[in-house]
Amino acid sequence: xxxxxxxxxxxxxxxxxxxxxxxxxxxLSGDTASLVVQEDRVLSATEIEGVKLAAKTDEGFISAGLLxxxxxKVSRPIHLCFGVLPQEGLQRIKLRVDVKRGAEAKVIAxxxxxxxxxxxxxxxxxxxxEDNASFSYKETHYHGDYGGIEVVPKAKVTLGERALYENTFxxxxxxxxxxxxxxxxxxxxxxxxxxxxxxxxxxxxxxRIFEKVNLNGNGARSLIKTRIVLTDRAGAEVIGETYGxxxxxxxxxxxxxxxxxxEAVAKAIPLVSVTNEKAKVTHEAxxxxxDRRQVETLMARGLDENEAVDVIVKGILR
Amino acid sequence: xxEVENLQYGLNGKSIINNLSLxxxxxxxxxxxxxxxxxxxxxxxxxxxxxNCEPTGGRVVFEDQDIADLSVSQRAKKGxxxxxxEPARIEGLRVRDYLKLSGxxxxxxxxxxxxxxxxxxxxxxxxxxxxxxxxxxERKRIELASVLAMRPKLAILDExxxxxxxxxxxxxxxxxxxxxxxxxxxxxITHNEKVAEIAHRVSLLCAGKIIRTGEPAGTSxxxxxxxxxxxxxxxxxxxxxxL
Numbered sequence: 001x002x003x004x005x006x007x008x009x010x011x012x013x014x015x016x017x018x019x020x021x022x023x024x025x026x027x028l029s030g031d032t033a034s035l036v037v038q039e040d041r042v043l044s045a046t047e048i049e050g051v052k053l054a055a056k057t058d059e060g061f062i063s064a065g066l067l068x069x070x071x072x073k074v075s076r077p078i079h080l081c082f083g084v085l086p087q088e089g090l091q092r093i094k095l096r097v098d099v100k101r102g103a104e105a106k107v108i109a110x111x112x113x114x115x116x117x118x119x120x121x122x123x124x125x126x127x128x129x130e131d132n133a134s135f136s137y138k139e140t141h142y143h144g145d146y147g148g149i150e151v152v153p154k155a156k157v158t159l160g161e162r163a164l165y166e167n168t169f170x171x172x173x174x175x176x177x178x179x180x181x182x183x184x185x186x187x188x189x190x191x192x193x194x195x196x197x198x199x200x201x202x203x204x205x206x207x208r209i210f211e212k213v214n215l216n217g218n219g220a221r222s223l224i225k226t227r228i229v230l231t232d233r234a235g236a237e238v239i240g241e242t243y244g245x246x247x248x249x250x251x252x253x254x255x256x257x258x259x260x261x262x263e264a265v266a267k268a269i270p271l272v273s274v275t276n277e278k279a280k281v282t283h284e285a286x287x288x289x290x291d292r293r294q295v296e297t298l299m300a301r302g303l304d305e306n307e308a309v310d311v312i313v314k315g316i317l318r
Numbered sequence: 319x320x321e322v323e324n325l326q327y328g329l330n331g332k333s334i335i336n337n338l339s340l341x342x343x344x345x346x347x348x349x350x351x352x353x354x355x356x357x358x359x360x361x362x363x364x365x366x367x368x369x370n371c372e373p374t375g376g377r378v379v380f381e382d383q384d385i386a387d388l389s390v391s392q393r394a395k396k397g398x399x400x401x402x403x404e405p406a407r408i409e410g411l412r413v414r415d416y417l418k419l420s421g422x423x424x425x426x427x428x429x430x431x432x433x434x435x436x437x438x439x440x441x442x443x444x445x446x447x448x449x450x451x452x453x454x455x456e457r458k459r460i461e462l463a464s465v466l467a468m469r470p471k472l473a474i475l476d477e478x479x480x481x482x483x484x485x486x487x488x489x490x491x492x493x494x495x496x497x498x499x500x501x502x503x504x505x506x507i508t509h510n511e512k513v514a515e516i517a518h519r520v521s522l523l524c525a526g527k528i529i530r531t532g533e534p535a536g537t538s539x540x541x542x543x544x545x546x547x548x549x550x551x552x553x554x555x556x557x558x559x560x561l
Contacts, residue, residue: 227409256409293406296368299390300400301419301468308391311419315410315447 010036010043013083013112020142020173022110026079034079037062039089051078051105062093066107068133070100078105083112084119087148095125099133101160106136111151114144116177122152131160131188138168147175147203154182159191161217167193172200172317176234181209189217189246196225198317201234201264212241215249215279222250228257229313230264241271244279253283258290258316260309319344319381319503320365320472326375327357327364327526334360336526337376342472347494347504349517349534351541353548357526358507359403362474365505366400367393380472397471401478403507405461407449413460414444420468432463435496437489454481462493473497474505479513491516511538 013036018024026032027044033051036043040062042055050072055064062082068074084091099105113119129135143149151171159165171179176199185193193213201207207230213222224240242251257266270283290312298308320342327335334357342348352358363371365378367390377384385393408416417429424432430440436459446452448460458481465473475494482490495516498504506517514520520537522530522545530537 291406293369293402294408296390297402297406297408298419300366300368300394301464302391302394302399302421303419304391305389311411312408315408318410 009038009041009085012085013038013043013081016083016085016112016114017081017110020110020112020114021140022081022108023079026076027081032076032079033074034081035064036081037064037083037091037093039084039086039091048074050074050103053078060090060092062091064093065096066098068099068103068105068135071102072100072105073103074105077108080107080109081112082109082121084121085112085115087115087117087119089119091119091121093123095123097125097127097135099127099129099135101130102132103130104134107138109137109139111139111141113149114142114174116144117146117148119148120150120152123154125153125155127155127157127165129157129159129163129165132162133160134164136166139170141171141173143171143174143176145174147177147205149177150180151176151178152180152182155184157183157185157193159185159187159193159220161189161191163188163191165191165193167195169197170199170317172198175202176205176207178206179208181211183210184212184214185222186214187217187220187222187249190219191217192220193222194225195223196227198227199229199236200313200317201228201230201236203232203234205234207234207236209236210239213243213251215242215244215251215281216246217249218246219248220246220250222252224251224253224255226255226257227316228255228266229317230257230259230266231261233261233263235265237267237269239269239271240283242273242281242283244272244274244276244281246276247278249276249279249281251281253281253285255283255285256316257287258313259288260290260313319346320505321379322361322365322376323379324376325361325364325373325378327360327371327373334526335364335373338523338526338528339376340521340528340531342503342505344471344503345498345501346519347498347506347517349514349520350505350507350523351509351511351514351520351538352523353509353545356523358509358523359476360526361523362400362476362505362507365474366390366398368400398474399465399468399470399472400474401461401465401476403476403480405457407452407457409447409449411448412444413446413448416448416460417464417467419464422467422469424467429467432466433460435466435489435493436460436463437486438463455483455486458482459486459490462490466493466497469500470502472503472505474507476507477509478506479508479510511541514538514541
């Protein structure tokens with residue numbers, strides 16, 4: 001086990017993690033794999049049997065590697081905590097994930113920027129999920145109300161045969177600032193990729209989400225699901241692309257954007273392409289104001305209009 | 319409890335509700351029976367104040383107060399609610415939370431009881447979302463369960479039987495009767511004379527006008543004999559109007 005501690009910073013970040021809804025005990029536990037990073041410094045890295053987790057600072061980058069050994073079924077989620085507590089800062093992460101053949105693991109990642117005035121958070125991830133392996137990555141962001149953050153997560157994900165990959169990205173607390181999300185997935189035969197992004201844009205937030213799935217193997221399947229709510233002057237552009245390149249590949253792109261304000265702007269660009277006659281890819285996109293019937297349904301139970309809208313927004317982002 | 323007086327409503331120059339008057343007593347199940355397009359749903363919308371429906375004439379009085387200026391929420395807070403014929407789907411809203419919305423501080427047992435009353439097993443539904451993963455019949459039953467949970471003074475039920483299978487229908491009807499026994503008034507809108515038979519009184523609606531009100535069996539029989547075979551649906555003859 002590797003265990004590095006920088007006491008004061010660590011304590012502050014862990015406290016912020018807990019306030020943001022994270023499970024503090026998981027970070028402190030020796031039998032849960034975890035990584036805690038403050039700005040460009042690795043505060044702790046805990047490995048467990050079957051899970052290799054290493055991180056170091058390398059010319060201003062955090063260079064992290066996560067390896068799940070062949071056949072290892074990790075019973076408890078692996079916890080990653082990336083934070084910048086000061087008002088200003090730069091956090092650049094290079095993450096390499098290898099999930100070996102037949103392994104299973106779940107990651108819960110929290111990105112915490114509670115005091116941000118000007119922060120840049122960039123993540124470049126390369127994720128390889130080998131045959132018959134399963135990997136779930138759930139990333140939740142907690143931002144302050146100022147919105148001075150630039151969030152740039154990028155990933156290339158490769159799935160082996162019969163591999164399963166679930167990615168959930170959630171940024172619904174606080175103001176975003178600027179989000180530029182860019183994921184590309186390559187699916188081998190019978191593999192399954194499910195991408196879910198939930199984002200709540202407020203004030204002057206700018207959101208760009210680009211997700212591309214290449215269904216290259218026979219029977220590969222994917223779902224790109226995006227839920228965006230925009231208020232104030234926030235703007236969003238969601239691009240969901242799926243390419244059915246193999247027999248019996250099945251893909252679906254599902255985007256819903258709710259606009260709750262006269263100056264918010266939403267755009268959805270689904271692109272579906274099939275290069276094999278036995279593949280099938282579908283899409284649906286709905287953009288618009290909050291459905292009046294939904295609002296009135298809740299009002300007819302006694303909620304006032306604002307409460308009803310709040311219930312609908314929370315539901316779509318849940 | 320509810321007095322509707324000379325209510326009028328039109329759209330694009332066409333009269334939809336035509337000088338309609340009716341009253342509903344406390345605890346009464348009052349059936350509104352009519353063919354498609356006679357104005358049943360519009361009447362429900364006008365009483366609840368939804369779907370941008372505002373009367374062009376007449377009054378809706380609830381507990382001695384004209385409710386014309388009240389919002390949907392205010393009407394609900396006074397004890398009026400509506401179960402839509404085609405209820406909205408709301409992504410991410412769990413059934414258990416939907417049933418608790420009315421603010422009655424229901425415990426889980428009471429929420430479960432509302433689901434049992436409409437023939438749904440709580441363990442299978444409490445944590446599902448009120449979204450399009452539910453079938454039409456399931457969504458209708460959850461809508462009725464949410465009305466039961468609200469314990470309204472007046473429940474407007476717009477075709478609660480549509481989309482319900484024949485095995486579940488008796489449960490739904492029992493739930494409506496139970497609601498009445500607990501003191502709620504029910505405006506039961508239907509085109510099914512069998513369903514109308516659970517009402518205390520039934521009014522026949524034709525071209526936005528009540529043409530007959532009476533006890534359920536006789537009124538339903540009259541509906542069956544006259545309205546089902548009427549060749550001029552929604553265009554009542556002078557004879558119909560004079561009934």
